[in-house]
Amino acid sequence: MENIVKVLEFGSSEEKIKILETLDKTDNPEILEKIILKLDDDDIKVRGEAFSSLVLNKNKISNFLVQNLNSTSKNVRGFAALVLANRNETSSIPKIAKLANDERSMVRSCAIGALGYLKAKEKKEIFLDSTADSNIEVRKSALHAIINLKFPISEERIKEISKDADSELLKMLSKLKKK
Template sequence: MTLLEQIRKTMQIGSKEEKIKIIESASYMTDPKALEIIVSGLGDEDIEIRGEVFSALLLNENDISEALLEGLKSKDKNIRGYCALALANRNERKAISRIIQLTEDQSAMVRSCAVGALGYLRAVEASFAIQKCLDDPNIEVIKSAIKSAIDIKDKILISKLDVLAKQSDPEISRLVVFARNNL
């Protein structure tokens, strides 16, 4: 059995401990096929496995952006969302246009991750997508959009603060106060 086959088999049917052992080696991987298999672990049903994969991808000092960009196309919402966050944490500015597309994803979790990633990247060029997320039907997406608008110092957010302040969510109220004081 090749190393690639072993990685694939372990990630598909291995025990939690076996998966973690393979994932720990991902911090040094460069093989695109192996990285693709590891990235698929972001869709694992076990949140601890997803966390281990996310951590390994952040710790990997090699250029793994292609594997993460491919993950943005996954059918699995967890893979799409976590790949957006991993790209942001790795400061992959070339991913901004692809992450912007995810702000219109069918999954609220993915939209929230995408808009948060754009804020983390201080992607001023994404201001329109971030502003659009301020009107999202999902409260978590709105919170991420407010934080991101603050991060990119989007002055248009000020005009929406009164509307946002009417939300009954205490975290949104705190963010609105923070935005008023910092924009």
Template sequence: MQNLEKILRILDSGKIEEKIRLLETLEHTNNPEIVEQIILRLDDDDIKVRGEAFSSLVLNENEISNILIKNLTSANKNIRGFTALVLANRNEANAIPEIIRLAKDERSMVRACAIGALGHLKAKVAKEIFLELLLDSNLEVRKSSLKAIIDLEISISNSKIGEIIKEKDPEIEKLLSQVKKI
């Protein structure tokens, strides 16, 4: 128990370097309390700590998917979005239904992460969502949707392409050149 207390103390109030060193050693943990604490670091102030937490969760070969899936409903946008990406990088196809729910999240960052995760997981069941989000209010969400559509070889109508091209964004135009048209 003393070891757990030390881990929690470092993750809560340790220096950045201490947190990173500790997170590097936790990729094999199956302790649910520690896994939860690692997930909380996906919202750390320091990007290196967030990255190390992400890596630790992706590399963890234990059955932690239920803990990760539970965190898709976190009040914190970074935890929702980055957890979706962790699940995708772990190839957790069982999380697709929960990740689909995030595609309608109020935060554009979470929507973009969800779409990226669904694309990575080759979630063809999300085809209509990808097509719908091509016209999202956020440019990154639109790009993520377009990338998923290209990767999954989903066809887009010429009229939809006409709507998208109005964007005048060079990256969108480049992606559109790769789209399968119907």
């Protein structure tokens, strides 16, 4: 175990990935924390492998993930929300919902995506409010959820969202049910 921790902290990207590939069954709290910290690794491949390891882990690790929704790292906050969604951890919806107002747009976008994936229909207001977010990716995440959850949206709101929309956002808007 000591060797695993050392590799995760100081190893090369290749070494980290090799170790992470073997850790999808661990329930060791110290190792789980190290895996979660790898969601903020400099190497995107290491982040991806950490993500996979956490999603595939069949143990009860939700509490570790939920605790990390408060991480100082935007990557850990955002990706922990997505891991929880991919694990279908519906009990984490209230905690993920708090990230919809995060200072970082990447975290807001992940949170909205996670809530949409978890079909959190009770968070309809968050999705609707997020269509007016200053960040276009957050608006896209919100619209994606609204479309998938089949929420009706007013013509007025559609006009509002259309203002500085790119082609992808306009295409999404054309799929909306108007009320």
